[in-house]
Amino acid sequence: MIDVSIIIVNYNSYPLLDACLESLYKETKGVIFEVIVLDNGSTDSGLDENISKYPAVKWIKKESGSGFAAANNEAFSAASGNYILMLNNDVVFVEDVISSVAGYSASINDEAIIGCKLLNGDLTHQVSIVDFDTIGNLFGENFFLYKLFPGNRFLSKYHLNDPMLKEPIEVDAVKGAFLFIPRTALNKLNYLDELFYFYYEETDLCYRWKLTGGKVIYYPMSRIIHLGGASTDSNDWFKYRNQHISKIQFFQKHFKGIKFLFALTIHESGLIIRFPLYFLIGLFKRDRSMIRKAICYFRTIFIYPARVKGE
Incomplete structure (x- = not known):
């Protein structure tokens, strides 16, 4: 039985995908997992080389691209794990974070969507937690007040991003680079809302999960490197x-x-x-x-x- 289905939606960016998969297979030891990569209409060469290098991966190739939420949903339908991990293709593993998070999820009866600590390429702390939009933090964000008062929960949606946190905490939403979801929760929510073509799909998922009484947990004891913006920085x-x-x-x-x-x-x-x-x-x-x-x-x-x- 598969413990974790790891879902990666890829558009071009094959060198980053290669680094992600190589580190994933190297570091992940404590769970039975499958990897599903949906190639979302890539135009660059490199897919065949990745397929050859990682024969254990389940590859889904789309001739034309769809929205990020829709692409993930298609891959979810091919998954068989008890947990689903939505993973960006620009992530690099430095430890067995998946086994650690799966163990923690089991310890709390699989009641939460979980995110881990994100690091930049230079190993500095990256924003990993966000509050849901409120009138206060929208005002702070749009008028740059969150930069003046980063710890103010009224003005900054990022106020919980303390790099020194050592214990799990309940939050509004975690960033979608690493989104660990019990299969039961994903089924209850009927997957991602395909209204969101790109961005906000993970925030909406967390929002809907909390409306059901579910929890979203930030788990800072495990970390990954997230290079960020691989598919969008060029446009x-x-x-x-x-x-x-x-x-x-x-x-x-x-x-x-x-x-x-x-x-x-x-x-x-x-x-x-x-x-x-x-x-x-x-x-x-x-x-x-x-x-x-x-x-x-x-x-x-x-x-x-x-x-x-x-x-």
Whole structure:
């Protein structure tokens, strides 16, 4: 019987996928696991080489890409483990984190979605926990107050990210680079919501799980390296456009009335502020990437996703 089904959705980025799989097989010893890689319409060469190098992996090849949530859901349907691990392709394992997290999950009767500590490539702490959006932390985020008051739970959705934490804590949501989910929880939630094309799918999953009375746990005793942004860093417009759309879709789905109007107004105000700010900084520093970022923010101001019927 399979303990853990490890799901990786890959788009191009084959060297990163290779490093992920190599470290995964090297470090994971204490559980019976399967790896399912769904190649989401990649255009780069390298797939055949990875297939040859890792024959134990179950490969699902899609000729055309779908949204990240939809791609994961397709891979979930092929999984047979008691637990599902959603894993980014730009993760590097440095210890047997999967066995450790599986053991902890069993010790709490598999009642929680669990995330582990994320590290940057230089082994510094990376944001691993986020609070759900509130009017307060949206204000803090969009007007940069979270940077001035990082420990303020009202203004910063990242206030729990203490690198010195040594014990598991209950949180709102953990980052989706490593999302460990009991199969029973995933089935109860009917998988990821495919409304979210890219970004916010893991936050929505955690939100819906907590609405059922479930828990989300940050488990800092185990760690992985997350290089971050492997499939999106080369396309600024894809990243900022989809971050913007998914955030508004989360508001549409979970916020009502005046709370929705306040959230949307604060978010749009943040975009309006960022355009001239980043544009001027880019000109002053002669930084083209900053100017591109400013233009992306300007373009997103004019995008508003249609509400899905029934919301």
